[in-house]
Amino acid sequence: MDKLAIELCGIKLKNPVMVASGTFGHGEEAAKFVDLDKLGAIITKTITLEPRQGNKPPRICETASGMLNSIGLQNKGVKDFLENRLPTLAKYKTPVIVNIAGESAKEFEELTKILNKEPLVKGIEVNISCPNVSKGGMLFCFDPRATRELVATVRKATSLPVIVKLSPNVTDIALIAKEAENAGADVISLINTLWGMAIDTNTHKPKLGNITGGLSGPAIKPIAIRMVWQVAQAVKIPIIGVGGIMTGADAIEFFLAGASAVQVGTANFVDTQAPVRIVEEIKEYLDSHNISHYKELVGKVTA
Amino acid sequence: MPIQEKCRILDHQKVAPFHFKITLVSKYISSHAEPGQFVNVRCSQDYDPLLRRPLGVHNVNPEEEIFELLYEIVGKGTELLSKHQVGQEIDILGPLGNGFDINKDKKVAILVAGGMGVAPLLYLAKFLRSTIHDPRSIHILIGTKTKELILAEKEFKTLTDNVIVSTDDGSYGKKGFVSDVLLETLDPRTIDASATIYACGPKPMLKAIAEIAFQKKIDCQVSMEARMACGIGTCLGCVINTTKGYQKVCDDGPVFDAKEIVWTS
Structure with a gap:
């Protein structure tokens, strides 16, 4: 396993394959199928300060090699998370990273302070990129200054590693990434979903109850690769690549583009074994290419 | 408790113009599925369509270790499923969900x-x-x-x-x-x-x-x-x-x- 172990902003990972927020519940739901101890890290579904009921259904629709979702950050709030969800993960060795969202910088700050006291939480992923909520979310990630101020606020509120998850729905991703880095982010993760829409040609109505949603799955991988590559040129902090990873080869592509780790998202809906299989496939790739550690691949794309 | 497994197709019949009945081999699902539960079926080996298709368990025979699904072709996924031949394997996730609550006191x-x-x-x-x-x-x-x-x-x-x-x-x-x-x-x-x-x-x-x-x-x-x-x-x-x-x-x-x-x- 040495070929895959890594320390990312002080978090020790046995491999660089994490499960992306929102695609794995809070871990326990998926534990029926996957040995959680085989994962690099678990990133829990976004939690907010107060419970959120989420968006009006239908919330998902399939598109070519992908899917749109408009869940709208449905969750029971941080209190329920700490009382009922987080403790179920205590029996696993895999680090838990908690994904958070808020409608204001104040809410992010408050959530961060609460989580900062939890020994089970090894890192915080700041979701400033959800396309499915009207307040917060993308309001921050569109604006370099708002990004900087929010990340600085979260940074001040915790000693835990801060991962900032960026939206692809911006004109200059490198600029936003740099602002996050300057404001004290330890890691950048990208990309969140692409803002999309689909229409039913029989009813002339949008296929999602929320009208628009976030596109994920293999369809978005080339965009994610491009953005990871661009951000890797712009920042010095590590990058976690996310977007359409279905196989070990997809993960390798992200490493080459400049990602130090990856998150598997939509693939979890298709194949419950996806993250564990991807770890195995990365190992096979390293063996067959005589590579002693996957880190040798990071950023090694040659033009 | 559901599992994900490859199930062999034992039989696959067209039963109406757009409807098929597929018989699959699974010791686990045939003996664990309850009435009203469903399985999530991967219809494509590729990424299009990407998602599984949920289909209700139509019949089980635990002695013969088989179960049946009845489905209608309504789109790309079920169309692809209908092309599967006897002997092929399909990736199945199940049994899933809460089935019917069978109230034994009710007479009718x-x-x-x-x-x-x-x-x-x-x-x-x-x-x-x-x-x-x-x-x-x-x-x-x-x-x-x-x-x-x-x-x-x-x-x-x-x-x-x-x-x-x-x-x-x-x-x-x-x-x-x-x-x-x-x-x-x-x-x-x-x-x-x-x-x-x-x-x-x-x-x-x-x-x-x-x-x-x-x-x-x-x-x-x-x-x-x-x-x-x-x-x-x-x-x-x-x-x-x-x-x-x-x-x-x-x-x-x-x-x-x-x-x-x-x-x-």
């Missing part, structure tokens, strides 16, 4: 199927017949648009004589909606409020059945449908509106108490 069971709604109800009928019910106390109502879309009639008739078939256009059986046939069947001289209605079919039909059940004060369980991704409760994509707020069809359902559904949404 009324099963109401609209169109593809027969799929989970055949297994339910078989289960009721083998465990608690006298065949005379099981009533089965099957409604479809037209004659060629009637499915599983023969199989239901081996379980009870009380099978009433109706078609919207009157081309076979009684003419009219299955909900109207239900009203006739619910003659207070034969059936009282101690019955349970189990229904599966299109939403407008389930709504009509739920209204009748509510008026007659009869317990009613409905099997709901929604676009689904994970099938295991993690994505929160398949919610429907209920009196308890949004509930997941995949693991709070797919079977719900009809009184809990907010039908107007």
Whole structure:
């Protein structure tokens, strides 16, 4: 396993394959199928300060090699998370990273302070990129200054590693990434979903109850690769690549583009074994290419 | 507890113009699936279509370690599934969800199927017949648009004589909606409020059945449908509106108490 172990902003990972927020519940739901101890890290579904009921259904629709979702950050709030969800993960060795969202910088700050006291939480992923909520979310990630101020606020509120998850729905991703880095982010993760829409040609109505949603799955991988590559040129902090990873080869592509780790998202809906299989496939790739550690691949794309 | 496994196709038959019955080998699913549960089927080896397709368990035979699914071609996924040959393997996740809550105290069971709604109800009928019910106390109502879309009639008739078939256009059986046939069947001289209605079919039909059940004060369980991704409760994509707020069809359902559904949404 040495070929895959890594320390990312002080978090020790046995491999660089994490499960992306929102695609794995809070871990326990998926534990029926996957040995959680085989994962690099678990990133829990976004939690907010107060419970959120989420968006009006239908919330998902399939598109070519992908899917749109408009869940709208449905969750029971941080209190329920700490009382009922987080403790179920205590029996696993895999680090838990908690994904958070808020409608204001104040809410992010408050959530961060609460989580900062939890020994089970090894890192915080700041979701400033959800396309499915009207307040917060993308309001921050569109604006370099708002990004900087929010990340600085979260940074001040915790000693835990801060991962900032960026939206692809911006004109200059490198600029936003740099602002996050300057404001004290330890890691950048990208990309969140692409803002999309689909229409039913029989009813002339949008296929999602929320009208628009976030596109994920293999369809978005080339965009994610491009953005990871661009951000890797712009920042010095590590990058976690996310977007359409279905196989070990997809993960390798992200490493080459400049990602130090990856998150598997939509693939979890298709194949419950996806993250564990991807770890195995990365190992096979390293063996067959005589590579002693996957880190040798990071950023090694040659033009 | 569900599992993900590759199941071999033992048989695959076209049973109506766009309808197929597939028999799959699985020791685990055939012995663990409960009536009303479903499996999530990967129809493509590729990424298009990407998501699995949820299909209700139609029949099980634990002795022979097989189970059946009945499905209609409605899009790319089911079209691809229909091309699968006997001997091939399919990736199946299941059994999933909460099935019908079979109340053993109730003496009379009324099963109401609209169109593809027969799929989970055949297994339910078989289960009721083998465990608690006298065949005379099981009533089965099957409604479809037209004659060629009637499915599983023969199989239901081996379980009870009380099978009433109706078609919207009157081309076979009684003419009219299955909900109207239900009203006739619910003659207070034969059936009282101690019955349970189990229904599966299109939403407008389930709504009509739920209204009748509510008026007659009869317990009613409905099997709901929604676009689904994970099938295991993690994505929160398949919610429907209920009196308890949004509930997941995949693991709070797919079977719900009809009184809990907010039908107007």
